Amino acid sequence: AQSVTQPDIHITVSEGASLELRCNYSYGATPYLFWYVQSPGQGLQLLLKYFSGDTLVQGIKGFEAEFKRSQSSFNLRKPSVHWSDAAEYFCAVAPSGTYKYIFGTGTRLKVLA
Amino acid sequence: DAGVIQSPRHEVTEMGQEVTLRCKPISGHDYLFWYRQTMMRGLELLIYFNNNVPIDDSGMPEDRFSAKMPNASFSTLKIQPSEPRDSAVYFCASSPGLLNQPQHFGDGTRLSIL
Numbered sequence: 001a002q003s004v005t006q007p008d009i010h011i012t013v014s015e016g017a018s019l020e021l022r023c024n025y026s027y028g029a030t031p032y033l034f035w036y037v038q039s040p041g042q043g044l045q046l047l048l049k050y051f052s053g054d055t056l057v058q059g060i061k062g063f064e065a066e067f068k069r070s071q072s073s074f075n076l077r078k079p080s081v082h083w084s085d086a087a088e089y090f091c092a093v094a095p096s097g098t099y100k101y102i103f104g105t106g107t108r109l110k111v112l113a
Numbered sequence: 114d115a116g117v118i119q120s121p122r123h124e125v126t127e128m129g130q131e132v133t134l135r136c137k138p139i140s141g142h143d144y145l146f147w148y149r150q151t152m153m154r155g156l157e158l159l160i161y162f163n164n165n166v167p168i169d170d171s172g173m174p175e176d177r178f179s180a181k182m183p184n185a186s187f188s189t190l191k192i193q194p195s196e197p198r199d200s201a202v203y204f205c206a207s208s209p210g211l212l213n214q215p216q217h218f219g220d221g222t223r224l225s226i227l
Contacts (some may be wrong), residue, residue: 005169043204098212
């Protein structure tokens, strides 16, 4: 069965530091890949998506993600974190040709001033 | 444009009562999804519709749960009778009828069953 793993439940970084959130998936073919962010009491906001083509994708709020087929990974990065980035981040996978998203368990980011 | 609109934002009710959650998708979106989010199980897809027709309800946990979409601009998720283990945040999402277009989420309904 398809699955998505976000190995880090919590991550704490200092403001201005770089950030990398990990996401690994289990699926035979290349799926559609997404990163969403959820602030407290809010819904999920799309940061970026990958369907095909360039494996480095740019998103909103200065985030980027790189798809690595050999590692079945889609890690999210930001070169300099801002205090407003504190939130929970979800990686999601949709097997090609389907509308059913499979979400990871999320990584909660804390930013220290 | 308005995003996905869910109501109510919060619902507190007693066990055994009927609960109805409402969702208005983004205009022009052909797909509508209902999710449940809990600490234990994370985000789970319950059911999704295409052009008002339920396509996959394999995630609906029990017969106590039902969902309808009477028209393109409105959907309901009903729990009858409700139980404390149904307490969760329920999200509605919608997307256009293209596979390479992402889902857009509402702000959710936080449901507490006492």
